[in-house]
Structures are given as C-alpha cells and as structure tokens.
Amino acid sequence: MLTTRVIVIAKSCPSRSEPGTSTITDPPNCAAILTNRSLQFKEDPDAWLMVDDILSRATYEQTKCLHPPWSSHGTSVKARIRNFVVQYILQCSNSEEALKTHRTLLNKLNLVLVSVLKQEWPHNWPTFINEIISACHSSLSVCENNMIILRLLSEEVFDYSAEQMTSTKTRNLKTTMCAEFSQIFQLCQEILNSADQPSLIKATLETLLRFCNWIPLGYIFETPLIETLRTRFLEVPEFRNITLQCLTEIGGLQTGGPGQMNSYDEQLVKMFTEVLTSISNIIPLDMDLKTTYPQSNSRDQEFIQNLALFLCNFYGMHLPLIENLPNRDFLTHGHFYLIRISQIDDREIFKICLDYWLKLVQELYEEMQSLPISDMTSMSLNVMGGGGAPNPALLTNYPLRKHKYNEVLSNLRVVMIEKMVRPEEVLIVENEEGEIVREFVKETDTVQLYKTIRECLVYLTHLNVIDTEQIMTEKLARQVDGSEWSWHNCNVLCWAIGSISLAMNEETEKRFLVTVIKDLLGLTEMKRGKDNKAVVASNIMYIVGQYPRFLKAHWKFLKTVDMACDTFIKIAKQCRRHFVALQPSENEPFIEEIIRNLGKITCDLTPQQVHTFYEACGYMVAAQGNRNQQERLLSELMAIPNAAWDEIIKQAxxxxxxxxxxxxxxxIGNIMKTNVSACSSIGPYFFPQIGRLYNDMLQMYAATSQLISEAVAREGEIATKMPKVRGLRTIKKEILKLIETFVDKAEDLQAVRTQMVPQLLDSVLVDYSRNVAGARDAEVLKAMTAMITKLSHLMEDQVPVIMENVFECTLDMINKDFSEFPEHRVEFFNLLRAINLHCFPALLKLDNRQFKFVIDSCLWASKHDNRDVETAGLNMCLELINNIAEKTDVQTSNAFFNQFFITILQDVFFVLTDQDHKAGFKTQSMLLMRLFYFISPADATQPKIQGPIYQPDQAQPGTSNREFLGNFVSTLLQNAFGNLTP
Structure with missing residues (x-):
C-alpha cells in the first residue's frame, strides 16, 4: 500500500521526455495535481516513510519539496529522517557536477537540515559539529555545501531566532555553537589559507561574515584572520566585496574601552590603516567617483557601497582611535573618500553616508556647546546679538575636535547644498469631480531626506557660519554668471538657503538675505523666457517664506512682490498678527487691503488656490483680538462665496x-470647500458664518440626497459612479466636513449640542440608512465620531438613534469580506470606539441583540487585515473590558464576563498566535494581561470579576475562576499546538 501511494505522488508529474504525457506535464496541470496530492501526503501520519522513495524516484523536482510537521513523529522516526537527510545531502554534493545539477534541491535540503537541527541539536544530536567538520574533508564540493549549512545555521540561531524559537532554546543553541566553534574556525582558516577553488572560498567568506558578529573576539583579533582577509582577498576583484563586508562587520564590533582586558584598540587601528592603504591601491583618493560610478559594472558599484559602509561603520564606532593618531592622513583620507562617495548620484548610497555625517556634525556641535557658559555668553554678546551661530574666529583658541575637520566640513557643506531635495512632496491627483489638483504628502522618503539634510546643514552652519554663507553666496554668483545655471541647480540652492533659517544671528541673516534676494531679483531681470523667470521668482518667495524674522522687519517687502498661495499661507501662519496690526507709516492693517481687493486677487486663481488663499486669510482673521472687528472681517472675507450661495439658494x-x-x-462644491478652508484656520470664531449657512446647508444636503436617490432609482447603483452624482456626493461630503471641522474647533459645546446637533441628525441619519450601500458616505460616520468625541456625555441621549440608523446597515456593508468599503470600515470602528470612550453609559442601554453585535464587531475587527481596523478593534476591546470592570455595578460586570470572557479570550489567542497579526502584539498582550488580572490580580486586591466566567456545562459548580481559567488555557494551547507539553 505504501509503495502504491509513493508511485501515485512520484509519477503524477512525469518527465517531459516521456511520450504521450503532454497534458500531465503541462505546468498548470502538473501544479494542480501536485497541490492536491501534496495535501493528501501532508495529512498522512506515515508520510515520512515514503520520503526516500519519492526523492529517489520522482522526476518532477517540486515533488521533492514537501513539508510535513516534525513534532508528530517519534524518536526513532526522527532519527531515520535525520540520517536520511544527511545522506541525501552528501549524495547530492559529492562532486562539482552533482552540486551544480542539484543546486535547487540542495538549497531546500540544507534548510530542512537546519530546521531539524533547531529541533534536535544539541540534546539529541550532540555530535553534529564533529560530523559536519569530518565530512568536509571528503571532497571540496561537500565542504562547500557544508559551509552553506553552517552559514544557514548561524543565521537561524543568531539573526532570525527572535520570532522562531523560545528564548531558552535560542540561548542553548548559542551557547553550544560558541562552545564548539573552535573546530569550525579551524576549518575556515584552513580553507582561507590554502584553498584555491573560488566557489569554496566565496562560500567560506560568506559563512565567516555571519560568524563575525557573535564569535568570541579572540578568534578575530588574536589570530591572523584580519591579515589573511586583507592580504589574500581584499584586492582580488572576485572576493573584495565579501571581504570588505567581513572587515566592515569586524570594524563595527564593540571591543571595550582603553585599559580593559578585552580591548583590541591596537588591532583595530592596524586593521583600519592597512585596509585604507589597500583601498587606495584600488580607488585613488583623487578619483572622481561621481563620474566614474555610473560607468562601472555592478560589482564595482557594490564595492563603492561596501566601502561607504566600512568607513561609516568604523568611524561610527571607533572614531576617537583614528582622531588620536599622530598621522592625520588616515582621518582626513577616510573622510575624503566619504565626501567623494557622497557626491555620487545614488540616493541609497548617499543615505548611508548622510547618517554618519549627521552623527559627526552633531557631536562636533555638542562639543562646541559644552564650552564654559561664560565663554558662550561672551560670544553671544560680542558677535551674535541674540542667538545664532558664533563667529568661528572666536573658537580658534579652544581645543575643539572640529578644527581637525575644517577642510572636510567645508567640502561637506558643498555636498549637502548640492544634495538638498524638495522640501515638500506634491502629488498631482484627480479629485472626485475629475479635476486635477495638488495634494501635499506629509511623510515620504524625500521629505524625510530633506529633514535630515536640513538638520545636517544647520549643524554645519553653527560650526562655521562664515564658510556656509560664503559657499552659498559663491554658488549663487555662479547662477548669476550662468556657469552653473539650471532650473535644478537654482531650486536646490534656494531650498538649501531656506533650510538654514534661524541658524544665523539676526544681523548676519539680514546681510545674507539682502545679498541673496538682490542677486535673485537681478537674475529674474536677466533671464529671458517666462519659465526661467517663474523658476527664479518662485524661489525668491520660497526663501522669504522660510525667514519670518526677516519678513517682520521688512514688512513692505510683502506688498511689493507677487507670491504663490503656498508661500502666502506659510507667511500668514508665521506673521498672522502683523497682518491685523497697523504697521508704521501705514494707513490701515494689511488685511484690510487684502480683503478689499479680494476679487482682483482671486479672479485668476484655480479653485484649489482660492481655498488655500481663504485658509491663509482665516489665520489673520483669527488673530484679530477685537471681537467686533473680527466679525466684520469674517463677513467681508466671506462676502463673495456668500453672494454666490445666496443666489443659488434663491434660484433653487x-x-x-x-x-x-x-x-x-x-x-456649490467649491463654495463649501472655501468655507471648510476658512473654518479650519478661523476655528471657533467661524460661528457667525456657519450660523448664517446652517439651515440652508441642511436643506441643500437633503435636496442633493434626493437627486442622488432618484438617479440610483433610474440607473441602478452604477449611477453613484457617474460624474454628476459624484459632484452631488461631493456637496454632501463637504457639508459634513464643514460641520465636523467647526465642531472639532468649537468652544461653546452646549450651543453646538442644542443649536446644531438635532437638525443635523434629522437630516443625515435617516438619509444614510435609507440610501443604497454605494451611496452611503463614510463622512457621515466620521461626522458622528467627531460629534461624540467633542461633545462627549452631551451626546449620550443621541447614541441610540445614531446606532439605530448607522449600525446594522453599515455592518451589512462590511461583513461580507475584508475589502469592500474600506473607508466605511475604518470610520465604523472609530465610531464604536468613540461611543465606548465618551458615551459608555449609552452603550449599556442598548438591547441585548445590539450589544452582542457590538462585541462581535469589535472581535471581528481585531482579526481584520486592515491595520487601522485591527487597531481600532483591539483598542476598543481593551477599553470596553476596562470600562465594564471599573465603571459598572457587580451585577452588570458579572453578567458581561459570564457571557463574553471566554469568547474574548479565545479570539485574543487566535490573533496573538497568528503571524499576520503580529503588528498588534502589544495591544493583544495588554488585553490578555487585563483578562488575567481581572481573575487573579498580582497585587492581591479583590478580583474584578466576582461571578463565574464559565457556563454550567463547562465546569463543576464551585470551581474557582482561577482554576477554570488555568485549565481552559492549558487545554486550548495543547489542542492548538500538539508539540507542547504540560
């Protein structure tokens, strides 16, 4: 019978050379057959008895790669399997030809052997290391494959063990491997000293790389290993990448401080100086890597990246050792290599260098700041006139580390300026009305890179403000004379100038900016072509927008220069009070002139620019302290959109x-968006405006909803995707967004509750519940969440009507799968969580059916593959059980936990042991801890749960909750994981 089953599996996918088997050997058919048969195979408890026949007789390679569970076998079977795997590996690697032919199978077999070792070694297989070392002497090909096995074992034990094994198991394996490492190291030395087969040498170096971060330091620093690596392999093209990686790993080791027994400072210095000398033979110090790198092959490019890692790693760990050498060349030459590498047009390589540069300049800055307070104060008073970078001339008499790096830092300033990236990421996207609009992205790789370069450049400015100013001024002069002119170069330079705002003292900053703006204005006049002028003009306003201190001192500059809306809003935030105050030699505050000319200013702007402009003006209106003046400014600001709104209402x-x-x-959509923009910056002072529109807005909401319903009735649910209906839905969404924005910023909560909430719920909730699924807006849920979060207990009496109209109909939309209506999912669980946090008593008043739905929804969310939904579900579950335990009477608490404790516990263990949900581990653990705490508090206080958590048929009457819980969890885990023992 066993033989029959073996033949069925092994010959399901015969060789392509066999006649008459075209349909069976066709890859899709073969894969389907293999899948079905492999499932049957895995379920067979005697499957391993067939392995030798399958591996020896099957002709389809993937047939040989099945993975039945290890723990289900007895000791004798495990021994047979182990011996078979070892013998089969030896058979497949007994010659160079076999090694190449069976490479795919060997890779799998090696992994299988390592998996077996993790289970059996050392307790059931103490002789493994001796056996693998002995086998290495049988042939070079076996030795090469054994090196791969040792590398994989090292990776599993020391690199990947955290999520794969228990800490005790990991500790035992590490201890054993360290104890038996001398034999492995001796083998590696033997190969590196005498072998001449490239593939074996490379496999050994790759294995050694994995050893370097954990083996006892004596093997590295008290043997000829480093010398062997440097003299025999570093300058050989075939091996220099992996060799430099090994040296990088060694250079990053923490070896202890001077005077300690385990300190190897002398060996580290010797390694670094000799490696740098070897590097100079490969890459001359004066080589232009920026030009050479793109023309190099991939191996040489990899070497450049490895060199960057070596230098950054070594300097990052042991820089003082090199700084204190009598010969400064090794310090400066290494850093000039990094300067050359930083100039290469490769972002990933640059980020490697940037991390080190930031660490270096931060340390140098902090040393400068650690000078005696009296000295720093003297510098501030004499030179800086109120903050900013000190004059470097005053620092020359102090023994600072930064003096050793003057030339390096000057070159680094040029690199950072030339490598500056765009301060903000702007995406061009299509909105719901089909319009092309700009969308700012807050966190991207480019934005993060900008922040890091900016931080580095600010430190560099503090270390030598005069050199920074001189470099920027000279590069600007080369823009003017045309020698470096390009849009890219102009942009990058101006982004860099803008990035060091407030790093200079006020007088230096004023002088510097006057020079910069004068040169850029001259460049605008000089350049021909609208596009060239636009590039320079936008950069002028970008720089000005970055220096609010300069703007406040030169107010008239604002009145003479056109600017982009993005710059205007930035300035409005920084200088809002100056716009509403009467400035010297002015007849009126600048805001008055802006509002009076509003029509002229906005007539040529796109709708999105108009919204930005109104938001900017809103910051100014909010800064007006006189309430009457403020209401007048608000009325005049909103006059144009209000006139358009009134006319539409009248015609409708x-x-x-x-x-x-x-x-x-x-x-209508743009009018609503304009109001939203203004409200977001004006805040609670927007009340007169929203009060003016409120009733008409809700009527507009009902009217547009009716039109949408009619369209759906005529065309079906596909109507919700049509442009006109999308426009109508935008109106509804913007009305809700306006209300949500105002409520979030409101201060008179009682007025919001009495004057806004009743009409809103009447207009919105019934409409939501009656609409077809595709026409329901997630913004309704978001608005309800905002109301409950802001008004808190004031909304308790409204929770039942909210739940009645949104709960079941939304649940019905999202419970079919994990993908449809993603926005509704997130907002639905955010709403439930808000109710639990802010209106908990209302939750307890739900009927049993609805309350159970809430708990089930909460647990279902914790299993969701959407991270936001999962987080909301877990947090709500944790907050809910805390509320039940802390804020309810004993009878309510006992009833809740009697019904739901075990259900919650099981679902928490489900997600806790599911790798797909490991992101929620912290909250899952907290939830589990609280459940256990409620049963048996570690602080010896009274348990929160007084009644039984089990049903009558689950335990004997009188069984304590602690005893039941212990037995239940033990049984649960043993059933789920058969390899566990009590």
Whole structure:
C-alpha cells in the first residue's frame, strides 16, 4: 500500500521526455495535481516513510519539496529522517557536477537540515559539529555545501531566532555553537589559507561574515584572520566585496574601552590603516567617483557601497582611535573618500553616508556647546546679538575636535547644498469631480531626506557660519554668471538657503538675505523666457517664506512682490498678527487691503488656490483680538462665496432643477470647500458664518440626497459612479466636513449640542440608512465620531438613534469580506470606539441583540487585515473590558464576563498566535494581561470579576475562576499546538 501511494505522488508529474504525457506535464496541470496530492501526503501520519522513495524516484523536482510537521513523529522516526537527510545531502554534493545539477534541491535540503537541527541539536544530536567538520574533508564540493549549512545555521540561531524559537532554546543553541566553534574556525582558516577553488572560498567568506558578529573576539583579533582577509582577498576583484563586508562587520564590533582586558584598540587601528592603504591601491583618493560610478559594472558599484559602509561603520564606532593618531592622513583620507562617495548620484548610497555625517556634525556641535557658559555668553554678546551661530574666529583658541575637520566640513557643506531635495512632496491627483489638483504628502522618503539634510546643514552652519554663507553666496554668483545655471541647480540652492533659517544671528541673516534676494531679483531681470523667470521668482518667495524674522522687519517687502498661495499661507501662519496690526507709516492693517481687493486677487486663481488663499486669510482673521472687528472681517472675507450661495439658494427655491446643472453643482462644491478652508484656520470664531449657512446647508444636503436617490432609482447603483452624482456626493461630503471641522474647533459645546446637533441628525441619519450601500458616505460616520468625541456625555441621549440608523446597515456593508468599503470600515470602528470612550453609559442601554453585535464587531475587527481596523478593534476591546470592570455595578460586570470572557479570550489567542497579526502584539498582550488580572490580580486586591466566567456545562459548580481559567488555557494551547507539553 505504501509503495502504491509513493508511485501515485512520484509519477503524477512525469518527465517531459516521456511520450504521450503532454497534458500531465503541462505546468498548470502538473501544479494542480501536485497541490492536491501534496495535501493528501501532508495529512498522512506515515508520510515520512515514503520520503526516500519519492526523492529517489520522482522526476518532477517540486515533488521533492514537501513539508510535513516534525513534532508528530517519534524518536526513532526522527532519527531515520535525520540520517536520511544527511545522506541525501552528501549524495547530492559529492562532486562539482552533482552540486551544480542539484543546486535547487540542495538549497531546500540544507534548510530542512537546519530546521531539524533547531529541533534536535544539541540534546539529541550532540555530535553534529564533529560530523559536519569530518565530512568536509571528503571532497571540496561537500565542504562547500557544508559551509552553506553552517552559514544557514548561524543565521537561524543568531539573526532570525527572535520570532522562531523560545528564548531558552535560542540561548542553548548559542551557547553550544560558541562552545564548539573552535573546530569550525579551524576549518575556515584552513580553507582561507590554502584553498584555491573560488566557489569554496566565496562560500567560506560568506559563512565567516555571519560568524563575525557573535564569535568570541579572540578568534578575530588574536589570530591572523584580519591579515589573511586583507592580504589574500581584499584586492582580488572576485572576493573584495565579501571581504570588505567581513572587515566592515569586524570594524563595527564593540571591543571595550582603553585599559580593559578585552580591548583590541591596537588591532583595530592596524586593521583600519592597512585596509585604507589597500583601498587606495584600488580607488585613488583623487578619483572622481561621481563620474566614474555610473560607468562601472555592478560589482564595482557594490564595492563603492561596501566601502561607504566600512568607513561609516568604523568611524561610527571607533572614531576617537583614528582622531588620536599622530598621522592625520588616515582621518582626513577616510573622510575624503566619504565626501567623494557622497557626491555620487545614488540616493541609497548617499543615505548611508548622510547618517554618519549627521552623527559627526552633531557631536562636533555638542562639543562646541559644552564650552564654559561664560565663554558662550561672551560670544553671544560680542558677535551674535541674540542667538545664532558664533563667529568661528572666536573658537580658534579652544581645543575643539572640529578644527581637525575644517577642510572636510567645508567640502561637506558643498555636498549637502548640492544634495538638498524638495522640501515638500506634491502629488498631482484627480479629485472626485475629475479635476486635477495638488495634494501635499506629509511623510515620504524625500521629505524625510530633506529633514535630515536640513538638520545636517544647520549643524554645519553653527560650526562655521562664515564658510556656509560664503559657499552659498559663491554658488549663487555662479547662477548669476550662468556657469552653473539650471532650473535644478537654482531650486536646490534656494531650498538649501531656506533650510538654514534661524541658524544665523539676526544681523548676519539680514546681510545674507539682502545679498541673496538682490542677486535673485537681478537674475529674474536677466533671464529671458517666462519659465526661467517663474523658476527664479518662485524661489525668491520660497526663501522669504522660510525667514519670518526677516519678513517682520521688512514688512513692505510683502506688498511689493507677487507670491504663490503656498508661500502666502506659510507667511500668514508665521506673521498672522502683523497682518491685523497697523504697521508704521501705514494707513490701515494689511488685511484690510487684502480683503478689499479680494476679487482682483482671486479672479485668476484655480479653485484649489482660492481655498488655500481663504485658509491663509482665516489665520489673520483669527488673530484679530477685537471681537467686533473680527466679525466684520469674517463677513467681508466671506462676502463673495456668500453672494454666490445666496443666489443659488434663491434660484433653487424658484427652480429646483438648477441643482442638476453640472456647473451649478461644481460651484456649490467649491463654495463649501472655501468655507471648510476658512473654518479650519478661523476655528471657533467661524460661528457667525456657519450660523448664517446652517439651515440652508441642511436643506441643500437633503435636496442633493434626493437627486442622488432618484438617479440610483433610474440607473441602478452604477449611477453613484457617474460624474454628476459624484459632484452631488461631493456637496454632501463637504457639508459634513464643514460641520465636523467647526465642531472639532468649537468652544461653546452646549450651543453646538442644542443649536446644531438635532437638525443635523434629522437630516443625515435617516438619509444614510435609507440610501443604497454605494451611496452611503463614510463622512457621515466620521461626522458622528467627531460629534461624540467633542461633545462627549452631551451626546449620550443621541447614541441610540445614531446606532439605530448607522449600525446594522453599515455592518451589512462590511461583513461580507475584508475589502469592500474600506473607508466605511475604518470610520465604523472609530465610531464604536468613540461611543465606548465618551458615551459608555449609552452603550449599556442598548438591547441585548445590539450589544452582542457590538462585541462581535469589535472581535471581528481585531482579526481584520486592515491595520487601522485591527487597531481600532483591539483598542476598543481593551477599553470596553476596562470600562465594564471599573465603571459598572457587580451585577452588570458579572453578567458581561459570564457571557463574553471566554469568547474574548479565545479570539485574543487566535490573533496573538497568528503571524499576520503580529503588528498588534502589544495591544493583544495588554488585553490578555487585563483578562488575567481581572481573575487573579498580582497585587492581591479583590478580583474584578466576582461571578463565574464559565457556563454550567463547562465546569463543576464551585470551581474557582482561577482554576477554570488555568485549565481552559492549558487545554486550548495543547489542542492548538500538539508539540507542547504540560
């Protein structure tokens, strides 16, 4: 019977050379057959008895790669399997030809052997190291494959063990491997000293690389290993990359401080100086790597990256050793290599160098700041006039480390300026109305890179402000004379100038900016072509927008220069009070002039620019301290959109069909967006405006919803994707967003509750529940969440009506799968969590059916593959059980935990042991801890749960919760993981 089953599996996918087997050997058919048969094979408890026949007789390679569970076998079977795997590996690697032919299978077999070792070694297989070392002497090919096995074992034990094995198991394996390492090291030395087969040498070096970070330091520093690596392999093209990686790993080791027994400072210095000498034979110090790198092959490019890692790693760990050498060349030459490498147009290589450069300049800056307080104060008073970088001339008499790096740092300033990236990432996207708009992205790789370069450049400015100013001024002069002119170079330089705002003292900054702006204005006049002028003009306003201190002292500059809306809003945030205050020699505050000319200013702007402009003006209106003046400014600011709104309301009253006109729909949407933008910056002072629009807005909400429903009735649910309906839905969303924005910033919460909430719920909730799924807006859920979060207990009496209208209909939208309506999912669970946090008593008033739905939803969310949904579900579950335990009477608490404790416990263990949900481990653990704490507090206080957590048929009457919980969890884990023992 065993033989029959072996033949069925082994011959399911015969060789392509066999006649008459075209359909069976076709890859899709073969894969399907293999999948079915392999499932049957894995379920067979005697499957391992067939392995030798399958591996020896199967002709389809993938048939040989099955993975039945190890723990299900007895000791004798495990021994047979282990011996078979070893013999089969030896058979497949007994010659060079076999090694190449069976490479794929060998890779799998090696992994299988390492998996077996993790289970059996050392307790059941204490002779493994001796056996593998002995086998290495049988042939070079076996030796090469054994090196790969040792590398994989090292990786599993020392690199990947955290999530694969228990800490005790990992500790035992590490201890054993260290104790038996001398034999392995002796083998490695023997190969490196005498072998001449490239593949064996490379496999040994790759294995050694994995050893370097954990083996006892004596093997590295008290043997000829480093010398062997440097003299025999570093300058050989075939081996220099892996060799330099080994030296990098060694250079990053923590060896102890001077005077300690385990300190190897002398050996480290010798290694670094000799390696750097060897590097100079490969790459001359004066080589232009920026030009050479793109023309190099991939191996040489990899070497450049490895060199960057070596230098950054060594300097990062042992820089003082090199700084204190009598010969400064090794310090400066190594750093000039990093300067050359930093100039290469490769972002990943640059980021490697940048991390080190930031660490270096930060240390040099902190040393400068550690000078005696009296000295620093004297510098500030004499030179800086109120903060900023000191004059470097005053620092020359102090024994600072930075003096050793003057030339390096000057070159580094040039690199950082030339490598500056765009301060903000702007995506061009299509909005719901089909318009192309800009969207700012807050966190991207480019934004993070900008922040790091900016930080580095600010430190460099503090270390020598005069050199920074001189370099920037000279590069600007080369823009003017045309020798370095390009849009890219101009942008990069101006981004760099803008990045060091406030790093200079006020007088230096004023002189520097006057020079910069004068040169850029001259460049604008000089350049021909609209595009060239636009590039320079935008950079002028970018720089000005970065220096609010300069703007406040030169107010008239704002009135004479056109600027982009993005710059205007940045300035409005920084200088808001100056816009509403009367400035010297002015007849009125600048805000008055802006609002008076509002129509002229905005007439040529795109809708998105208009929204940005209104948000900027909103910051100024909010800064007006006189309430009457503020309300007047608000009324005048909103006069244009209000006039358009009033006209549409008037026409719609006479002819409701106007709301179906595409242009009208777009205008209403933009009016709402303008209000949202203004409200976001004006905040609670927006109340007069929202009060003016509120009733008409809700009527507009109902009217547009009716139009959407009619379209869906005519066209079906596909209507929700049509442009006109999308426009109508935008109106609804923006109305909700305006209300949400105002509520979030409101201060008079009672007024919001009485004057806004009732009408809003009447208009929105019934509409939401009656709409088809595709026409329901997630913004409704978001608005309800904002209301409950802000108004808290004031909304308790409204929770039942909210739940009645949104709970089940939304749940029905999202419980079919894990993917449809993603926004509704996130907002639905955010709403439930907000109710639990802010209106908990209302949750307890739900009927049993609804309450159970809430708990089930919460647990279902914790298993979701959407991270936001999973987080909301876990947090709500944790907050809910805390509320039940802390804020309810004993009867309510006992009833809740009697019904739900075990359900929650099982679901927490489900996600806790699922690798797909390991991101939620912290909250899962906290949830589990609280459940255990409620049963048996470690602080010896009274348990929170007084009644039984089990049903009558689950335990004997009188069984304590602690005893039941211990037995239940033990049984649960043993059933789920058969390899566990009590």
């Amino acid at each position: 009253t006479i002819n409701p069909a106007i709301l179906q006109d595409a242009d009208t729909i777009k205008i």
